[in-house]
Structure formats: C-alpha cells, structure tokens
Amino acid sequence: MRILITGATGQIGSELTLELRKRYGGDQVIAAGHRKPASEELLASGPFVALDVADRNAFGQVLREHRIEVVYHLAAVLSASGEQNPQRAWEVNVLGLYHLLELARELGIRQIFHPSSIAVFGPKTPRDRTPQDTVLSPTTMYGVTKVTGELLGEYYARRYGVDIRGLRYPGIISSVTPPGGGTTDYAVEMFYYAVEGKPYTCFVGPETALPMMYMPDCLRSALELMAAPAERLRARTYNITAMSFTAGELAAEIRRHVPDFRVEYKPDFRQTIADSWPRSIDDSPAREDWGWKPRYGLAEMVEEMLRALRARHAAGKLYAAEAR
C-alpha cells in the first residue's frame, strides 16, 4: 500500500509517519512537509518530499510520481495561527483539501484520512458532552475551514464515491513534536517548563476546561477508523475524546510529580477561542460504530509525558528535533 502523509513534520504527522512506516515499510510511506524542517528520524526512515498542499500541480505530481493509494491529509494551519492569517488558513485547509479531493477522483485514490477538530463547534453549541449532531457555527477561521472540510468530504463521498474519513480531534498532547499555533498548545507547553524547572505563564485561565487526548490514542484512533468496514460507519467524521480537564487541574497533576512547579495565568486572545469550544465531548457514535475506546486518562498521560521529556532533558535533547 502506497501512503502519503501531508503535514508530516507537524505534531501528529511526525509520529503517524513513523507508525505507518513500522506497519507498511519505510519506502511505502511518503512524508510530505512544508515549512518545518523534518527530523533526522523522519528523513532516515523513508522518502520525504517538500509540498505546499495549496499548490495543486505540485500535489498532483507527488500523488502520481509515488503512485499514492491512501492519503493522511494532516497539513493545516491551526486555530491561533489561523486568526493571525485567516487567508492562509483558508488556502491550506480548504483549498488544499479541495485539490486533494479533485485529484482523488481523477486518480482513484483509495482512501483519505482528514482530521477535523472540536473547533467546528462554536458559542451556540452545547458545551458539555457535546453531541455529534449539533450546531456547527464556529467563530474562528480554523473552525470555518474544518466545517467546510467536513461538508466537502461528505459531498465528494456521496457524489464521487471518495472514501474520506475523519475525526474531530480534541487538543492533542504529545512529547515528540510540539504543536504549533493551536489554542490547546498550553497543555503541551506546561510540561516543557515543568521539566526545565521554569515557571509557566499560561495563556488561558485556570478554570478553562477542554477535551484532550494523548498521542498514542490519537494515532490508534486514526488507524482504527481507517481499518473499520465502511458499512459500519454511519458518519464520515466522528466526535472523539479521551479526557477533559481544566488548565488548573493539569498544573495540579503535574505538581504531584514536580512539587515546586509554578503557573501564572495571563489569558490572551486564545481565551476567547477556548471559551467558544466544548468542555467535554460525547463520542458514543464512535464507540458504537467502530469500537473506539481511549486508553489514557489524565494521570497516566501526565506520568508518561514527564517520563519521556525528563529522559530527553537529561540527555540534553529536550529541543533536539526542533525549536519550540
């Protein structure tokens, strides 16, 4: 199976690429990245191509040249960056997906994974145990692009039979590649400061609760959804979650391992974004249709994050892969 991953140098892509290469072989899995430099591990484990997904000709060339059958389309501008440059967010997130869907229909791509986000919800959506079918009226450009992407995908599936599947990811927490430009980034940054013994200034208030997920669950959910028999799926894009906690609760859990860790709260424009998103998610359709079940809660995730980052810090490689 010939697989392409766009956004392969990003937070999810960098780990998903390695996981897919383990399963399908390094040469079968083409990593495509745009702005960020690829890590040594990514470059050593299989092919890497530079690609701006908003460039349709370049996108088509990569798909043809590598005879791609399955695409994990992760390239995206996240919520906070999207508010700095809404035009670029539209180009990458919507135009990039549109090019891919057109090329998929032309070239007969077998399957596409396209993540969505809790950012599809907005201030008019119920914020607790947010159901799958509810008001999608986001106030960020990122949210607008993700709703558009979901609808576009559904259209291409219905009209042209493109097998596109997606998950509305909550904030993703991981120890390998830091996220860039998201509203949930504080939940990762906090760990780096704790491990370095520095105080952290959090850009949302201590009472801010958001749904979250640890990377191993994030990767497994994508692979399980892609492997699920099509006839079991009642939706193209599923709500999914693993845990919910406030910024204050996360700091307290970290403090159980790093007792003198200090956090100061200075909410900025990202507070408004966080306040427009759900506090918790109802992912029962994912559980019923394809057996979704998270493995990591807050305590296990914090323990593993600190273990991984402390080991890197001790080796002097906390920021080895790329600068935060």
Ligand code: SER
């Ligand atoms: N974690 C993402 C963000 O904050 C949400 O998809 O933008």
